[in-house]
Amino acid sequence: xxxxxxxxxxxxxxxxxxxxxxxxxxxxxxxxxxxxxxxxxxxxxxxxxxxxxxxxxxxxxxxxxxxxxxxxxxxxxxxxxxxxxxxxxxxxxxxxxxxxxxxxxxxxxxxxxxxxxxxxxxxxxxxxxxxxxxxxxxxxxxxxxxxxxxxxxxxxxxxxxxxxxxxxxxxxxxxxxxxxxxxxxxxxxxxxxxxxxxxxxxxxxxxxxxxxxxxxxxxxxxxxxxxxxxxxxxxxxxxxxxxxxxxxxxxxxxxxxxxxxxxxxxxxxxxxxxxxxxxxxxx
Numbered sequence: 001x002x003x004x005x006x007x008x009x010x011x012x013x014x015x016x017x018x019x020x021x022x023x024x025x026x027x028x029x030x031x032x033x034x035x036x037x038x039x040x041x042x043x044x045x046x047x048x049x050x051x052x053x054x055x056x057x058x059x060x061x062x063x064x065x066x067x068x069x070x071x072x073x074x075x076x077x078x079x080x081x082x083x084x085x086x087x088x089x090x091x092x093x094x095x096x097x098x099x100x101x102x103x104x105x106x107x108x109x110x111x112x113x114x115x116x117x118x119x120x121x122x123x124x125x126x127x128x129x130x131x132x133x134x135x136x137x138x139x140x141x142x143x144x145x146x147x148x149x150x151x152x153x154x155x156x157x158x159x160x161x162x163x164x165x166x167x168x169x170x171x172x173x174x175x176x177x178x179x180x181x182x183x184x185x186x187x188x189x190x191x192x193x194x195x196x197x198x199x200x201x202x203x204x205x206x207x208x209x210x211x212x213x214x215x216x217x218x219x220x221x222x223x224x225x226x227x228x229x230x231x232x233x234x235x236x237x238x239x240x241x242x243x244x245x246x247x248x249x250x251x252x253x254x255x256x257x258x259x260x261x262x263x264x265x266x267x268x269x270x271x272x273x274x275x276x277x278x279x280x281x282x283x
Contacts, residue, residue, distance in 0.1 A: 007031050007060065010053035011186045015075065020090070020097040026075035026191070027068035027094070031060025036127050038104040038281065039066045039095055041111030041118075043133070044202050047074035047191040052267040053182045058274030062282055063104075068094060070114075072201070074192040082201040084110075084209050088117035095125060104281055106130035109238065109263065110202065113137075113209050119223050128281055129223070132230040133263045135242030136249070137209055137216035141235075145206060148237055165264030167234045172260055175268040220249040227253040228280045230273060232265030254280065 008014065013028040028048055029037075038059060042050055048067045059065050071090040072080030081087055091114055095103055104127050107115030112134020119126050135142060152160040158180050166176035194202075227250045231243035240257060247255040256276055258265040266273040 007033075009060070010051065010056040012188075015048070015189050015191070017075075018094070018097050020071075020093050023071060023078040024076065025068060025071070025094050025097070027066060027098075030056055030065040030067070032062070032064050035062075035064055036102055036104055036281075037064040037066050037100060038106055038130075039068070039091075039100075041070070041091060041105065041107040041114045042067075043109030043111050044206055045194060045199060046108070046111070047194065049186060049191040050183060052179050052264075052270060053185060054179070054270040055266060055274060058270060059277060059281075061274075062278045066098070066103075069191065070094070072195075072198050074194055074198075080198040080201040082204040082208075084113045084205050085117050085121075087205065088114045088121055091118055092122050092125065101125070102127050104128045104130070106132065106277075107134060108132045108266075109134055110206050110209075113206070116220065116223070119225060120219065123223070123225070126225055129225050129227045130230065130277060130280070131227060131246070132266050133232065133235055133238055135238045136220055136246055137211075137213035139210060139238055139242045140245075141239035141242075142206070142210035142237065145203075145210065145237055161264075164236065164262075166262045166268060167232075167260055169260050172262065172268060176264070179264065179267040179270075217245055217249040220246060221251065223250055224252060226280070228256065228277065229253055230256045230266050230276075231258070232261030232263060232268070233257055233259045234261060235263045235265070237263055 013030045017024050069076035071078040105115050112131045162176045166172040231240050247253050258269045
């Protein structure tokens with residue numbers, strides 16, 4: 001009897017490409033082939049290599065996980081738009097180019113902004129939603145992002161990662177260093193670095209999203225899908241109050257707040273997050 005080949009992991013999944021309306025998009029598939037896939041949208045400056053393998057491989061135990069570079073990002077071609085709605089439209093086009101008719105989606109930070117717009121723009125395509133470290137349009141605290149970024153000047157990549165994503169406690173810093181080390185484990189076929197133009201477009205999109213919008217929380221009431229909202233109690237760029245506000249607007253939502261955790265709370269608490277996410281996705 002032939003032994004079944006092990007499912008691809010975050011560390012060894014092959015980079016594939018799909019034509020999306022004439023533009024080549026890079027993506028990877030991790031885990032099982034059956035079931036409703038979950039498509040992940042990364043945060044500002046993130047590529048396929050910036051996800052924590054503990055999260056990706058954890059989710060892939062029970063789900064088909066698809067990570068990708070949106071238009072113009074890293075290994076994907078094209079020009080990155082400078083607004084969240086256009087990024088959401090590109091994400092929808094990518095999902096449909098893979099001939100998927102129903103998906104779960106998960107967005108981290110800026111990816112959570114995109115996930116909200118995807119769900120509002122193409123509700124029939126979406127099954128369940130996970131939002132991590134994110135907020136509605138006009139998110140509380142987000143307009144301070146330029147100052148937070150400026151405060152990381154001169155820091156190493158690891159130091160910036162820790163400052164942005166974790167608290168100053170010994171436990172959180174240790175978890176952040178462990179997460180950073182895991183993210184470096186993939187050594188073959190790593191993703192490309194984001195171009196300056198892409199980074200600038202993303203930054204513009206995020207700051208535009210940060211502008212006050214009195215209708216944002218009201219509009220979220222139109223999302224009827226099950227939503228899992230995950231946030232760190234001490235999130236620096238996106239205040240935890242945003243998670244509480246979204247949970248009030250999203251009528252079919254669950255709220256998970258991690259104490260002594262920052263923006264990357266689901267990296268720090270990856271075991272607890274994966275357990276909850278799998279239960280949420282598969283119930």
